[in-house]
Amino acid sequence: MSEAIPEVFETYLAMWNEPDLGALMPYIKQSCSEDVIFADPNEYTVGREDLVAMAAKVKTMIPDAKYRHIT
Numbered sequence: 001m002s003e004a005i006p007e008v009f010e011t012y013l014a015m016w017n018e019p020d021l022g023a024l025m026p027y028i029k030q031s032c033s034e035d036v037i038f039a040d041p042n043e044y045t046v047g048r049e050d051l052v053a054m055a056a057k058v059k060t061m062i063p064d065a066k067y068r069h070i071t
Contacts, residue, residue: 016067
């Protein structure tokens with residue numbers, strides 16, 4: 001099923017599974033526009049820097065989380 005998932009999403013998902021918090025930005029630069037918006041019930045970010053900061057915060061709070069697509 002992974003062949004149906006666009007490469008850009010695979011890159012974005014890889015960012016969430018990257019253990020090195022200092023290595024998140026290259027994934028975001030490859031997969032998101034400069035003005036990316038991330039919104040969910042707990043977070044709202046605008047721009048790559050904010051998204052990386054939020055992802056680092058989440059990854060620090062739940063360091064063992066694994067992210068994957070299921071369909």
